[in-house]
Amino acid sequence: MIGKVVWITGASSGIGEELAYAYAREGARLVLTARREDKLNAVKERCLKYTKECFVFPADLSSTDHLQDLVQRVLQKMGAIDILVNNAGMSQRSLAKETPLVNDRKIMELNFFSAIALTKLILPVMLQNQSGHIVAVSSIVGKFGFPMRSAYSAAKHALQGYFESLRAEVKADHIKVTIVSPGRVKTEVSKNALTKDGTAHGQMDAGQEKGMQADVCAKKIVKAIKKGKKDVLIGGSELLMVYIYKYLPSLYYNLVTKISSK
Secondary structure (H helix, E strand, C coil), X not given: XXXXXXXXXXXXXXXXXXXXXXXXXXXXEEEEECCCHHHHHHHHHHXXXXXXXXXXXXXXXXXXXXXXXXXXXXXXXXXXXXEEEECCCCCECCCHHHCCHHHHHHHHHHHHHHHHHHHHHHHHHHHHHCCEEEEEECCHHHCCCCCCXXXXXXXXXXXHHHHHHHHHHHHHHCEEEEEEEECCEECCCCCCCECXXXXXXXXXXXXXXXXXXXXXXXXXXXXXXXCCCCEEEECCHHHHHHHHHHHCHHHHHHHHCCCCCC
């Protein structure tokens, strides 16, 4: 991994931040992107304890019209991208019937379209080099629906379908695609989740509080990428829901309708 260029989005906190540290320890040349430049610079300083190169490119990824300029600047600086980790995203805490369409669009823009737009802009360089690895950080609710997550789950389902299709298309070009679906990870994601009125949820979910530590999750993601895994689940006992949904759908429907939506 020494000398490989790794671009991580959503790198200012949570899983993205820990991925930055994990790849820094591997000696990667890092590109970090998120909205909060001050947070990114703090992450950068820690990364530079382990690697020689770490560059910050702050951006609001939900504004996809400006991504071409961002990509041009990154490529001008780095030359190429070996691993693109599409990690930026936001969660949701609102009932579908109470969620205005503007919120659905906001979640889809960041969680789905930003990853697609960035991938489309990086892909030509990977195709030219006949190498590269694209990573999409999804969620276990990209495998099944879940109360209070309608738009979030929809965006993650969309990621799953898009990157599975892309994987099949670029295999002959020696480009790998890994979809990562974490379960409960102890980050600020529930606190920052979008509520029906467009404000942050501001609370740590009980399940999130007991979730896997973000650094542990990041190490597992890096390991999966190294192994060229196509689709990987990361988490604890909550991963059982994926298999219940797949093999015991009646039990899944019974369980999911009993989950509190308050």
